[in-house]
Amino acid sequence: MLDYRRFKEINDLFASGQTEKARHLLMEMQSRCIALRDEMSMLKIRLQSLEDVLYLAQNLFEENGFYWLHTSSVRQGPFCPRCYETEGGLIRLDKRKHGLECPCCRATYEHLPALDAAASSGMKAGAARILHFAR
Ligand SMILES: [Zn+2]
Structure with a gap:
């Protein structure tokens, strides 16, 4: 002082x-x-x-085994569950021909049709954004 x-x-x-x-x-x-x-x-x-x-505690939620983030009125995601649960990192999954892939840990996930509508706001192949948050 x-x-x-x-x-x-x-x-x-x-x-x-x-x-x-x-x-x-x-x-x-x-x-x-x-x-x-x-x-x-x-x-x-x-x-x-x-x-x-x-912010994460108020806006991050889990649905269909993936993590999603509400930002203003937009729903971001899906984010890799493995990266979030192990490191606390929010890594947006890339859309691949036969599923989803994490650009960080390379985990692959089966693509669920329900994700198409939910992910229409912002998920583009090759446009992964990495957001790091502490858990
Ligand atoms: Zn991952």
Whole structure:
């Protein structure tokens, strides 16, 4: 925590001609500011990770053995169940001639006719997007 009274102390030291003491205290304050900035950056990253986890908890769902994600009004997916369950990665499955394939772990899945209607919003062969989320 930054003690703001220290700034007045520094000012008083300069005013009374104790420049070396003031400079020393100023450097100490600078060091604390840098440490606080680093801590704030780390906390921002942590907050973003938690928001991502919360977003997933609210918008990720399982259907027909695959994972899907609701984003605004669009349904994204299907995502590879193996990658999600082992690494927490959301890997969109590629449509192949005889099924679906994960571009990451290469697992293949039987294509279900029910997926056609559900996946019409955005699943294109070769257009896999990899989204990494912590579980
Ligand atoms: Zn996979």
